[in-house]
Amino acid sequence: MEIAKEAVAGGADWIEIGTPLIKSEGMDAIRTMRKAFPDRTILADMKTVDTGAMEVEMASKAGADVVIVLGSADDSTVLDALRSAHKYGVRLMADLISAPDPVKRAVDLEALGVDYVNVHVGIDQQMMGKDPISILMEISEKVSVQLAVAGGLDAESAAQAVRAGARIVIVGGNITRSDNVTEAARKVRQSVDSPESVDVRDRGTVDQEIRVIFREVSTSNISDAMHRKGAMKGIHPLVRGKMVGTAVTVQAFAGDWAKTVEAIDIAKPGDVIVIYNESKDIACWGGLATLSSLNKGVAGVVIEGAVRDIDEVENLGLPIYTSNTVPNAGDPKGFGEINAEITCGGQAVKPGDYIIGDESGVVVVPKERGYELARRAKEVNKTEKRLFDEIRRGGTLSEILELKKWEKH
Numbered sequence: 001m002e003i004a005k006e007a008v009a010g011g012a013d014w015i016e017i018g019t020p021l022i023k024s025e026g027m028d029a030i031r032t033m034r035k036a037f038p039d040r041t042i043l044a045d046m047k048t049v050d051t052g053a054m055e056v057e058m059a060s061k062a063g064a065d066v067v068i069v070l071g072s073a074d075d076s077t078v079l080d081a082l083r084s085a086h087k088y089g090v091r092l093m094a095d096l097i098s099a100p101d102p103v104k105r106a107v108d109l110e111a112l113g114v115d116y117v118n119v120h121v122g123i124d125q126q127m128m129g130k131d132p133i134s135i136l137m138e139i140s141e142k143v144s145v146q147l148a149v150a151g152g153l154d155a156e157s158a159a160q161a162v163r164a165g166a167r168i169v170i171v172g173g174n175i176t177r178s179d180n181v182t183e184a185a186r187k188v189r190q191s192v193d194s195p196e197s198v199d200v201r202d203r204g205t206v207d208q209e210i211r212v213i214f215r216e217v218s219t220s221n222i223s224d225a226m227h228r229k230g231a232m233k234g235i236h237p238l239v240r241g242k243m244v245g246t247a248v249t250v251q252a253f254a255g256d257w258a259k260t261v262e263a264i265d266i267a268k269p270g271d272v273i274v275i276y277n278e279s280k281d282i283a284c285w286g287g288l289a290t291l292s293s294l295n296k297g298v299a300g301v302v303i304e305g306a307v308r309d310i311d312e313v314e315n316l317g318l319p320i321y322t323s324n325t326v327p328n329a330g331d332p333k334g335f336g337e338i339n340a341e342i343t344c345g346g347q348a349v350k351p352g353d354y355i356i357g358d359e360s361g362v363v364v365v366p367k368e369r370g371y372e373l374a375r376r377a378k379e380v381n382k383t384e385k386r387l388f389d390e391i392r393r394g395g396t397l398s399e400i401l402e403l404k405k406w407e408k409h
C-alpha cells in the first residue's frame with residue numbers, strides 16, 4: 001500500500017497487483033487497492049491459464065479494471081475470459097510471457113478480440129539477459145491492438161518502449177524496490193511523457209556489465225542470490241578494498257612459490273589470482289609479488305595459505321584476502337599448476353570464474369552464471385535498500401518481513 005501511494009505520487013496512472021501479491025493475499029489485494037485508489041486503473045495480473053471466465057469474474061468483482069490472461073493459454077480460455085470480461089465490464093489483457101512464438105500469438109490474440117497485448121519478459125528470463133524491446137518492435141509492426149510492455153523496465157527502457165509503440169508501460173522492480181519510490185516513478189513518468197528526450201546509454205560488453213553490477217552489490221547480496229552458496233570459508237580480508245575480477249587459478253605446494261609468482265605474468269588486467277597453497281605456515285606471497293601484480297593491473301589476490309611482508313602489502317593497497325600471515329617464505333621450486341580447476345576456501349574455482357571480495361569475505365560465481373547471478377544479486381540489493389528505508393521510517397525488521405506469518409510450518 002505504501003509503495004502504491006508513493007508510486008501514484010510520482011505519476012503512476014495504473015496500479016498492477018502482481019501475481020505474487022495475488023497468490024499471497026488473494027482477491028483481497030485487489031479489494032484493498034480498489035478502495036484506496038478509486039480513481040486509478042487497477043490491473044490484476046492473474047496470469048490465468050484455465051477457467052478464464054471464473055478468474056475474470058473473481059478479479060472484476062474484487063474491483064479490477066483490467067485482468068491479465070496468459071497469452072499462451074488455450075483459445076477456449078481466452079475466449080471465455082473475454083465473454084466474462086464483457087459481462088462484468090472489465091478489459092482483458094493477454095500476456096505474452098513465455099509464448100513460444102510471441103509475434104504470431106500477438107496476431108492471433110488481436111483476432112480473438114483482447115483489449116491489450118502485453119509484451120512481457122518475466123523476471124527469471126530477465127536474469128538470463130532477455131529484454132522485451134526488440135520483440136515489442138517486431139510485434140508493433142504486425143498488430144494495431146494496444147500494446148503494453150513489461151520486463152525489467154526503467155526510466156531509460158521505458159522511453160525506448162514508448163518509441164517502439166507501447167501505450168502502457170508496466171514497471172515493477174525498478175519502482176517497487178527503489179529506496180525512493182516516488183522519485184523512481186517520476187523518472188519513468190517523465191520518460192513516458194517525453195521519450196525523445198531520453199538518451200540510451202551503451203552498456204558495453206556483457207563482461208563489462210557483469211563487473212559494473214558486481215561492484216554495485218555486496219558479497220552478501222551475491223551469496224543470497226546463490227541461495228547461500230559460493231562463499232569461501234576461512235578466507236578474510238587482509239588488505240581491505242572491494243575486489244571484482246575473473247580468476248587465474250594456482251595450485252601450489254608447501255614451501256614452493258614459483259607458480260604463484262609465474263601466475264602474475266599470465267594474469268590480465270582485471271583478473272584476480274586465486275591460490276591454493278598447501279601450507280598455512282610458509283608464505284607463498286609477499287610484498288614483491290604484490291607490486292608486480294599491481295604493475296600488471298591485477299584486481300586482487302585470494303590465498304588459502306599464508307602471506308608475509310604485511311606492512312609492505314598494506315602500503316601497496318592491492319586487495320588481498322587470505323587465511324594466514326607468517327614471516328617465512330619457501331623457495332621457487334616449480335611444482336604446481338596454473339589455470340587448472342582448484343578448491344580454495346572450500347569452493348571450486350575455475351579459470352575465468354568471477355571472484356568478488358569485500359569486508360564480509362570472498363564469493364565465487366561460476367563464469368557460466370555470471371550475468372544471471374549479477375542480475376539476481378542486484379535484485380537482492382534493491383530489496384535491501386527498500387528494507388533499510390522502511391526500517392528508517394520506524395518499522396522493525398520482523399514486522400516489515402512479516403516473519404511470524406511466513407515461518408515454515
Ligand SMILES: O=C([C@H](O)CO)[C@H](O)[C@H](O)COP(=O)(O)O
Binds near residue numbers: 018123150151153173
Ligand atoms: O508480472 C510480473 C512478473 O511476472 C511477476 O509477477 C511483473 O510485474 C512484471 O515483470 C513487471 O515487473 P519488472 O519486470 O520487475 O519490471
